[in-house]
Amino acid sequence: MKSKIAEKAYTLIKKKKYKKAKEMLLNNKVRMSHDAEALAMLSFADIFLKDFYGAEELSRKALREDNFCFNAMLAKAYISLHNGHRENALREYFRILDLDPENKVAKDNIERIRFLTNNARGDEINPRAYLLGKKKLSMSRFLVLIPIAFILTFLSYITIDRVYPKIRYVLLDKEQKELREKLENVYLFEGLEDGKIPDSAKSPTYSPREVAEMFDKAKNNMRSASVNEAVMIINGALKSDINEYLKERFRVLKQFVIAPDYNIFRESPDYLTVVANYDLYNGGYVKWKADVNTVGQTNIDGIPKKRARLLIYDTADKNIAGVADLIVNVTVTLEPKNYIEVYGKILGYDAKQKSIQLEGQIIKHLPKKK
Structure with missing residues (x-):
């Protein structure tokens, strides 16, 4: 930034001292009246203080002073996003990229908009990333975090290894929890002890052991993001020459298929x-x-x-x-x-x-x- 007053305000805003930044700018009204960057910083402060009407007016005023003020464009775009006008926001971000193809904040914001939920608006959209970009980690902080990360990883491993069976349902919603609890009690052969597979499970193609392994593999994959593999195993079993009783057990298993979490689902076939x-x-x-x-x-x-x-x-x-x-x-x-x-x-x-x-x-x- 060329403007010292704008640079000082930006530093205060990054430290979350929004009121102090606004007061400092307003105390220098004469100096900032024709300073586009300072006006943009005042718009930033108003956004964080939730005065969106004032912020919009200031962003427009900043752009009248300097039509190529990127921070004013970022402020204007965020206000459009806050009000639910994604097309207007995208238009501003693409305009920034036309002027500066390497502008990382605009690039990242376009990606963020792609993954917003369809009805996200208002307070659901945190302004910090959209205005200030991703937080940069200094090398000194990074070096301090390495041993902490190692300790946390070690403790997490112990916790997952020993305590996971007790807490694994905490993050599941009620419906999924109930389905998974019922899934625990779905077996290929009801009432039989583990490991005892009757000869009736034999088919022209598969041995009883192979059928049991197919069932167990499908059941285990239904507890992870690899649901498609479970579905393919079940559908393959239903097409095979195993007997009708066994096919019915696979049909029962298929009733417990749960949609994998959108955020971790990576195994989509083309x-x-x-x-x-x-x-x-x-x-x-x-x-x-x-x-x-x-x-x-x-x-x-x-x-x-x-x-x-x-x-x-x-x-x-x-x-x-x-x-x-x-x-x-x-x-x-x-x-x-x-x-x-x-x-x-x-x-x-x-x-x-x-x-x-x-x-x-x-x-x-x-x-x-x-």
Whole structure:
């Protein structure tokens, strides 16, 4: 910053001394009246003090003084974001990048907006990162933290190893907790002691031991982010030549499939893989990027539902790999040409339409492709 008064205010704001920064700026009204950076810092202070009307006026005034004041643009963009106008915010961030392609705050903010929930606004959006960027860690602090991190890691290992069975449900919501508690009591052979597998489990293809191992592997994977592997094992068993009793046990197991946490879900198969093996992936989960083609209504069990035809991108996010029909179960506005990320459950494959059928769990709007 060229302005010393703006630089001093910025330092105070970084230290969370918002009132002091504002008072200091207001005590220098004459010096800052035509200083765009100082006006932008006063706008920052007002944002942190939740005077958004005043902050907006100051950001506009700063831009009248200097049309290329990045901090004023950041303030203006955050206020748009706070008010729910994401397109306006993105417009400001892209304008900053046009002027300064290496501006990290603007780049990071575009990524943050991509992963905001559909209805996030107001106090749900913390201004510090959007205005000041990521907090930088000094080397001296980093060196101090190394032994602390080592000790915490060691203590965490001991805690997880010894105490985990007692606390593993704390982070689960009630429905998932109940499902997982019931899953503990789902066995391939009811009433039999572990390790005793009857000969009736034998099939032309699989030995009793192999069937039991398939069941246990599927059951264990349902407790992690690898739910798709569990689903594929179960679907494979249902297609196999094992007897009908065993297939029913696998069907029971499939009832306990829980959607993996969106934030840790990394094992999404691509579109073409699902099409080639849709009978194995049926009931599994995907996270795909897509363009909305059309939006309409459908009826499921007598209940009207919103339905969207999606054009799914390939893994490189460049070319359209195929089509999916999405049942929208979440509150979100969808329009043709929207660019979205959809996290959903595979319901099947429509061979006539050549379309994967999906049930939407989470839908996020993404910035439009250039």
